Amino acid sequence: MHIEILVEDSSGTKLIDSLMPQIIGPQGEPHTWRFHTYKGIGHIPKNLDARADPAKRALLNQLPRVLAGHGRTPGTGAVVVVLDNDNRDCKVFLEELKAILARCNPAPRTLFRLAIEEMEAWLLGDRSALLAAYPKAKKDTLNRYVQDSICGTWELLADAIYPGGSAAIRKAGWPLPGQVKHEWAERITPHMNVEHNASHSFGKFRDGLRQLVVAEG
Incomplete structure (x- = not known):
């Protein structure tokens, strides 16, 4: 097909x-x-x-x-x-x-x-893959995430793994938000297991x- x-x-x-x-x-x-x-x-x-x-x-x-x-x-x-x-x-x-x-x-x-x-909810859905890509991720921030909730998903992920968090990305403005989202997908997906998300x-x-x-x- x-x-x-x-x-x-x-x-x-x-x-x-x-x-x-x-x-x-x-x-x-x-x-x-x-x-x-x-x-x-x-x-x-x-x-x-x-x-x-x-x-x-x-x-x-x-x-x-x-x-x-x-x-x-x-x-x-x-x-x-x-x-x-x-x-x-x-x-x-x-x-x-x-x-x-x-x-x-x-x-x-x-x-x-x-x-x-x-x-980004799909990236957060595989905690093992996320931590393999970003071993210094803030686990307390990740633990606040309720899967597939309406909570500002990409901002929470940014707060967990990006220096300065979502506030730094917003302050920098476009095109940084798109660039970091692309980088997250590029780094996390090679570690993901689609059977366990x-x-x-x-x-x-x-x-x-x-x-x-x-x-x-």
Whole structure:
């Protein structure tokens, strides 16, 4: 099966790409995948029939056009859309995403998955991997984290492993937040075991991918 994977930023792409071989096997053996990395999550257009502004490289802004395009493209086995939930109501958000898909004719086989609250929750879900990458991490800070909670997830991770914590990153401003998130994914994922992750949202992502390729087989 060939899978097109839509991710809202480069750190998320790095995280998922590093773990794909553990989840469904090496690239091309037998499954293949390609990433489409966007510049943020954006907003679902109010008018789903309106032509998307190509200058807006946010995932939700482009999603109606992209899903419709994949529905008309031969060779695409499935589309996987991975988004941070942030502080949205999960049920409502998923219904909004499914409504976009329902307007496609034909509609591509699509899996929507949400990271609760942010994809850094998946890194925090593997404490052993995190400590292998950052052995000096502040364990008292990590112990305050309630898995998959709405708590300022990336800020908590920063407070545990980044000199000066999230305050230093915020003070420096863009592009540092994106750079450090990419570095965290790059350093932590090589130590991760996808079979043992405390994040329920990661488990749903992993299992959803595996169900996709098994159903295809």
